[in-house]
Amino acid sequence: MWHSLQDEIGAFIGHPFHITERRLHQTGPRWQSYIIGDGQLRLYVKLSELTFAEQLHAEAFCLAELSRFGPLRTPEVVCGGATTGFAYLVMEYLPFSAPSRRGWQRLGEGLAALHQRQDQAMYGFDEDNFIGNTPQPNPWHKHWYRFFTEQRLAYQLSLLAEKGQGLDDSDHLLDCAVKLLKHHQPTPSLLHGDLWRGNVGFINDQPVIYDPGSYYGDREADIAMTELFGRFDPDFYAAYDDTLPLDESYESRRDLYNLYHLINHANLFGGTYLLEVKEAASQLLGRFGQR
Structure with missing residues (x-):
């Protein structure tokens, strides 16, 4: 699964992406989220069963619409889709801090x-x-x-x-x-x-x-x-x-x-x-x- 995903990411970003870091961030009834990296770039990934692919697509579409108008930052979508039995949504990783x-x-x-x-x-x-x-x-x-x-x-x-x-x-x-x-x-x-x-x-x-x-x-x-x-x-x-x-x-x-x-x-x-x-x-x- 992870080999397929890193190939998908590499195809979207235009250069090879080899996962050297993978950390489970959150797990729930619909998907699991991970923080992954290749030593230079860190990404946030949602993985789900194929039955939830439509939901991940809808999330990406909404983020794109909100981002298009620009007054508030949203996570940049890197890629999304489905492969070898699972759906995925890959976004930039954002290190949150306490609000001021x-x-x-x-x-x-x-x-x-x-x-x-x-x-x-x-x-x-x-x-x-x-x-x-x-x-x-x-x-x-x-x-x-x-x-x-x-x-x-x-x-x-x-x-x-x-x-x-x-x-x-x-x-x-x-x-x-x-x-x-x-x-x-x-x-x-x-x-x-x-x-x-x-x-x-x-x-x-x-x-x-x-x-x-x-x-x-x-x-x-x-x-x-x-x-x-x-x-x-x-x-x-x-x-x-x-x-x-x-x-x-x-x-x-x-x-x-x-x-x-x-x-x-x-x-x-x-x-x-x-x-x-x-x-x-x-x-x-x-x-x-x-x-």
Whole structure:
């Protein structure tokens, strides 16, 4: 396997790459990651079974789109594909360090600059991708409320129902989402899509974002997720708001956007996440729904 991979890398970089260093970095249900090197160049490699090749392709596509617009650094993709029974994605190796105050500020400034990349008139993406291990459909829509209710909430709720854990209030919840978003038509922004602390790194004062699930949508959805699993540093929010202030009504939509991620976690992991989904749905219906 490693001989095949080093030949693939060599073909892409234009000169032989002979692995002299190989260190397991992380292992999980979908893939293993390694740090490899040839004495001069170090690379970060994700390896998976062929069944996950589509996910690695989607990750590479999202990274390329985010990199194309440039305000925030992403790992450079060296190559990706499939060979001899496994799929792979090879990226530059980035040695992360502890975040600094300036690093958090630059993340806020850079994300605001990314969100100002508003060259799409519709919501969606050129390719479907994944949020974690869950497919994320991205067909283009003219109206944000339809995209979010149909391609985000309704899709995740249908997956939950297929597991026999559907919510009794699913229809009311979708009606609530329409009520909240029907007159909210933000300019489509390019989003990271899965922006929690585990998908952000720092090299001294330079922030790096990775593992995206990108699409064009409401920029508030990215900000909302930074608050879901523990808020980012206050300097991040201050810098973002100085560059691109949030609408005063943002908080009324934040919990709805984060419900999407909670339902996804319930679909992926079950357990207490299902309880969190029910609680969050009940609160939204209590505040905005018509029972």
